[in-house]
Amino acid sequence: MEVKPLQVIYHDLYLTDYPTASCETPDRVHSIMAVLKRHYPVVEPVAASEDDVLLVHTQSILRSVRQDPDLYAAAAMAAGGAIMAAEMAFRGEPTFAAVRPPGHHASPGSHWGFCFFNNVAIAIERLLQKQLITHALVLDIDLHFGDGTDNFFAGRRGVAVANIQENNREQFLYQVEKALNSDEYDIVAISAGFDRHREDWGGTLTTEDYRTIGRAVREHASARCEGRYFAVLEGGYNTAVLGENALALCQGMAG
Numbered sequence: 304m305e306v307k308p309l310q311v312i313y314h315d316l317y318l319t320d321y322p323t324a325s326c327e328t329p330d331r332v333h334s335i336m337a338v339l340k341r342h343y344p345v346v347e348p349v350a351a352s353e354d355d356v357l358l359v360h361t362q363s364i365l366r367s368v369r370q371d372p373d374l375y376a377a378a379a380m381a382a383g384g385a386i387m388a389a390e391m392a393f394r395g396e397p398t399f400a401a402v403r404p405p406g407h408h409a410s411p412g413s414h415w416g417f418c419f420f421n422n423v424a425i426a427i428e429r430l431l432q433k434q435l436i437t438h439a440l441v442l443d444i445d446l447h448f449g450d451g452t453d454n455f456f457a458g459r460r461g462v463a464v465a466n467i468q469e470n471n472r473e474q475f476l477y478q479v480e481k482a483l484n485s486d487e488y489d490i491v492a493i494s495a496g497f498d499r500h501r502e503d504w505g506g507t508l509t510t511e512d513y514r515t516i517g518r519a520v521r522e523h524a525s526a527r528c529e530g531r532y533f534a535v536l537e538g539g540y541n542t543a544v545l546g547e548n549a550l551a552l553c554q555g556m557a558g
């Protein structure tokens with residue numbers, strides 16, 4: 304099937320300097336957008352509602368993030384960006400959401416690792432609750448195990464969470480293919496961390512590998528789920544290479 308042009312989802316609130324670890328800087332998104340805005344149309348999301356957040360998280364998590372209004376505004380907009388990415392992807396429009404804060408270490412009742420709300424889990428759960436989909440694949444290519452997403456969907460029928468944890472690049476790409484060839488799915492969400500790049504913390508993947516991953520997702524999703532796929536930014540800390548790595552993934556996704 305024909306793939307529609309890729310669009311990038313971005314909001315200035317993703318540049319908020321909320322309190323977090325010193326490596327999780329606004330420069331991360333700034334460096335990505337400096338590259339992506341030259342290649343793709345940019346669309347602005349709306350913030351997730353409290354009800355959206357509560358699809359995945361407890362009241363106590365919502366209340367604790369709410370205590371810092373700047374952080375809450377950014378986190379709600381990050382979840383809103385993932386929701387928009389998933390909704391557009393559902394209509395067959397591939398998207399990359401360049402959000403901060405990231406989300407995959409946010410579990411229903413706890414969070415760590417620079418994450419507050421689980422953006423991807425909220426976006427997928429919303430599609431499930433609306434009965435637009437019954438099956439989903441979350442492909443997490445971040446260096447770190449996405450425990451929050453795994454915890455939320457553990458034991459749930461219909462949602463497969465593939466955390467690719469391989470230090471060898473050929474094996475990593477093989478495991479990506481294997482995940483895409485496995486269970487049934489109506490949509491693919493990429494938890495797009497770039498911290499496994501060879502010039503980032505993980506030291507494994509090349510920039511070209513992100514293009515390969517994007518292409519694999521596009522090809523499988525086109526063949527198996529009407530071209531429904533999207534990516535949401537997770538980790539990645541070397542701002543010198545983040546923009547090119549995000550571009551490579553987007554180019555693979557865009558075809």
Ligand SMILES: [Zn+2]
Nearest residue numbers: 445446447538
């Ligand atoms: Zn990470």
